[in-house]
Amino acid sequence: MKFKSMIKLGLTSVAASLVLVACGNSANESSRTDSLNWMSNTTLTTLDPSKAVDVTSDQVLYNSMRGLVTPDKGNKVDLAIAKSYKITNGGKTYTFTLRDTKWSNDKPVTAQDFVYGIKRSADPKTASQMAYYMANVVNYSQIKMGTMSADSLGVKALNDHTLQINLVKPQADFLNVLALPVFYPQVKSIVDKYGSAYGTTSDKMVYDGPFTVTNWKGSNDAWTLAKNKDYYDNANVKLKSINYTVIKDPQTALDEYQSGKLDQTLLAGKQQVTTYKNRSDFYNRKGFMVQYLSINQNNIPELKNKNLRRALSLAIDRNALTKDILGDGSFAARGLVPDTLAYKDGKDFNDYATVKDATTGNLSEAKKLWAKGLKEINKTSVSLSIMNNNDQTSRAVTEFLQTELEKLPGLKVTAEILPNNVASGRSLKSDYQLSVSGWDPSISDPISPLQTKVSTSSINTSKWGNAMYDMYIDRSNNVDATNPTKRFDDLVNAQKVILNDQGIIPLIQKAQPELIKSNIKNVKYLGNGPIWDFSHAYIK
Incomplete structure (x- = not known):
C-alpha cells in the first residue's frame, strides 16, 4: 500500500475583485524562457528513494532520478537507464543492459549501484514502506522475516552494464513496478558518507535524472530542480530550472499566479473552477x-x-x-x-x-x-x-x-x-x-x-x-x-x-483542475506517481 498526500483543497470562494480581473484579462505570459515557477500544496519530506511515500517526494525524485524505466501514460513504461532488456526463464528472469550515463558527481551509474539501491530498499533496517513491491523478488520474503540477509536478494550485476533480477514467479506488472523509487540505483559511498542524514537535504544526495535538487534544507518550503549536465539525455532537456514553492492556501496561490509569480496553480472548489473553466490556460485532468x-x-x-x-x-x-x-x-x-x-x-x-x-x-x-x-x-x-x-x-x-x-x-x-x-x-x-x-x-x-x-x-x-x-x-x-x-x-x-x-x-x-500559462509546452502529466515530468518541457 502507498499512502499518498492527497490534494485536500477546500471549497474556497474567490474575491469579487479578483473575478473581475480574471474575466477581463488572461494571466500575463512569463518573460522567462528557460525556468518555471511551480507550486506544491504539500511539503517535500525526503530525497531518499528507499523512504519516499508521498506525492511530493515522488514528484521530485521522478524528475531528479532515473531508474531502469520511467512511467508513461496508461499502463505503459519507457526505457530510462536501461537501454534494452530481455525476459527469460518463463518470465522469472529480467536482464537489463544499461546505457552509459553519470551521476551528478561525474561518477558512472553502474549495475552495482542498482544492486545496492534495491537491496538497501529491501533491507528491513532501512524500514522502507514501499519495499513490499519487491514481494516477488527471490528471497525477499525471507529477508523481510529476518531469516536471510538483504545480500541474498535475487538481484545481481553481471558486469558494470548488465543487471539481472530473478523472480519467484512471473509478474505481469513488474516493469511498471520498476518505475518506483525503491528500485532506483543508489551510491553506497554516498549513503555511507551521510548516514542517517542521507536524502534529508538536497546537498546530501547525488542524482542521475534530468534535474538535480538544490536549495532544499530539509524543512524549508522551497526548492529548485536544476538542469543536470551529466544526464544521459541532457541535450533534450530544455529548462534550466523549475523553482518550487509550497503554498497551502489555494487563494494565495491563485493570487501569485495572477501576479505572474507562478506559472501554474491548482484550483479549489466549484466557484474557482466555474470562474476559470473557459480560459485557455485552464486544464482539468483526470x-x-x-x-x-x-x-x-x-x-x-x-x-x-x-x-x-x-x-x-x-x-x-x-x-x-x-x-x-x-x-x-x-x-x-x-x-x-x-x-x-x-x-x-x-x-x-x-x-x-x-x-x-x-x-x-x-x-x-x-x-x-x-x-x-x-x-x-x-x-x-x-x-x-x-x-x-x-x-x-x-x-x-x-x-x-x-x-x-x-x-x-x-x-x-x-x-x-x-x-x-x-x-x-x-x-x-x-x-x-x-x-x-x-x-x-x-x-x-x-x-x-x-x-x-x-x-x-x-x-x-x-x-x-x-x-x-x-x-x-x-x-x-x-x-x-x-x-x-x-x-x-x-x-x-x-x-x-x-x-x-x-x-x-x-x-x-x-x-x-489548474491554471498553467499557455506558453508552457510538453509538461507530461501522469495521473499518479510523478504527476509532472519536466524532462521535455519548454517555454515557447
Missing part, C-alpha cells in the same frame, strides 16, 4: 484517486444483506455530488479502478469492467431494495455512521451523503468528522461502519487497487471477502500472469464481482 464508501460488514451485521448494500449505493445521486457539491471536475467513479489507468484495444478498462447498477443512483429502486432488505432481516430501521476527514471538502461530501442516505425510510445516519490522522488510524484498525475511503495507485496497473480487496489483504479494512474475486486475482497473478489478454480479463471479472456484490460503493474519481 487523477487516479478513486473515492468510495467502504462497508464494514463485521461492524454492521445488517449490511451483510446485499439488498441493503445495493440500496445505499442507489440512493446516492452522483451527479449532484460531482456537480453541486464538488464542482471541480471530479466525476462519478465507474469502479474501484480509475478511468485512464489501463486500456485494451483502445478501450478503457472500465468500458469492460463497470456495472451500471452499482455505480449510479436510482432512488425509487433504492427504496424498493431497502424495504426488501429490511424485511429479509426482520427489522424496520437501521442506524449507521459515516467516517471521513475534517477538511472543508470532505465535510461537505459527508454531509451530502448523510442527507442522501437518510432518504431511505427507517435509516438514521450519523457523520463522524475526524482529523485525517485519526480517521486514517481508525480505518487501518477497521474501527468504522461506513468510511469514505480512497486509493491512489502507485503503479499504472488495475492490480494496484484490486489487490487491496483480496480477502487476506491487510489493506482490506472492511474485511469484505469473496472466493470468486480472490480466484480471479490469483489467476491474474499466477496462471495468467504471462498472458496479457487473459490477465486483463481476470481483472475485469474481479471488478465485476465486487461491484455486483456491492462490496464497495464507488463515489467519485478525483480531478486536478
Whole structure:
C-alpha cells in the first residue's frame, strides 16, 4: 500500500475583485524562457528513494532520478537507464543492459549501484514502506522475516552494464513496478558518507535524472530542480530550472499566479473552477484517486444483506455530488479502478469492467431494495455512521451523503468528522461502519487497487471477502500472469464481482483542475506517481 498526500483543497470562494480581473484579462505570459515557477500544496519530506511515500517526494525524485524505466501514460513504461532488456526463464528472469550515463558527481551509474539501491530498499533496517513491491523478488520474503540477509536478494550485476533480477514467479506488472523509487540505483559511498542524514537535504544526495535538487534544507518550503549536465539525455532537456514553492492556501496561490509569480496553480472548489473553466490556460485532468464508501460488514451485521448494500449505493445521486457539491471536475467513479489507468484495444478498462447498477443512483429502486432488505432481516430501521476527514471538502461530501442516505425510510445516519490522522488510524484498525475511503495507485496497473480487496489483504479494512474475486486475482497473478489478454480479463471479472456484490460503493474519481500559462509546452502529466515530468518541457 502507498499512502499518498492527497490534494485536500477546500471549497474556497474567490474575491469579487479578483473575478473581475480574471474575466477581463488572461494571466500575463512569463518573460522567462528557460525556468518555471511551480507550486506544491504539500511539503517535500525526503530525497531518499528507499523512504519516499508521498506525492511530493515522488514528484521530485521522478524528475531528479532515473531508474531502469520511467512511467508513461496508461499502463505503459519507457526505457530510462536501461537501454534494452530481455525476459527469460518463463518470465522469472529480467536482464537489463544499461546505457552509459553519470551521476551528478561525474561518477558512472553502474549495475552495482542498482544492486545496492534495491537491496538497501529491501533491507528491513532501512524500514522502507514501499519495499513490499519487491514481494516477488527471490528471497525477499525471507529477508523481510529476518531469516536471510538483504545480500541474498535475487538481484545481481553481471558486469558494470548488465543487471539481472530473478523472480519467484512471473509478474505481469513488474516493469511498471520498476518505475518506483525503491528500485532506483543508489551510491553506497554516498549513503555511507551521510548516514542517517542521507536524502534529508538536497546537498546530501547525488542524482542521475534530468534535474538535480538544490536549495532544499530539509524543512524549508522551497526548492529548485536544476538542469543536470551529466544526464544521459541532457541535450533534450530544455529548462534550466523549475523553482518550487509550497503554498497551502489555494487563494494565495491563485493570487501569485495572477501576479505572474507562478506559472501554474491548482484550483479549489466549484466557484474557482466555474470562474476559470473557459480560459485557455485552464486544464482539468483526470487523477487516479478513486473515492468510495467502504462497508464494514463485521461492524454492521445488517449490511451483510446485499439488498441493503445495493440500496445505499442507489440512493446516492452522483451527479449532484460531482456537480453541486464538488464542482471541480471530479466525476462519478465507474469502479474501484480509475478511468485512464489501463486500456485494451483502445478501450478503457472500465468500458469492460463497470456495472451500471452499482455505480449510479436510482432512488425509487433504492427504496424498493431497502424495504426488501429490511424485511429479509426482520427489522424496520437501521442506524449507521459515516467516517471521513475534517477538511472543508470532505465535510461537505459527508454531509451530502448523510442527507442522501437518510432518504431511505427507517435509516438514521450519523457523520463522524475526524482529523485525517485519526480517521486514517481508525480505518487501518477497521474501527468504522461506513468510511469514505480512497486509493491512489502507485503503479499504472488495475492490480494496484484490486489487490487491496483480496480477502487476506491487510489493506482490506472492511474485511469484505469473496472466493470468486480472490480466484480471479490469483489467476491474474499466477496462471495468467504471462498472458496479457487473459490477465486483463481476470481483472475485469474481479471488478465485476465486487461491484455486483456491492462490496464497495464507488463515489467519485478525483480531478486536478489548474491554471498553467499557455506558453508552457510538453509538461507530461501522469495521473499518479510523478504527476509532472519536466524532462521535455519548454517555454515557447
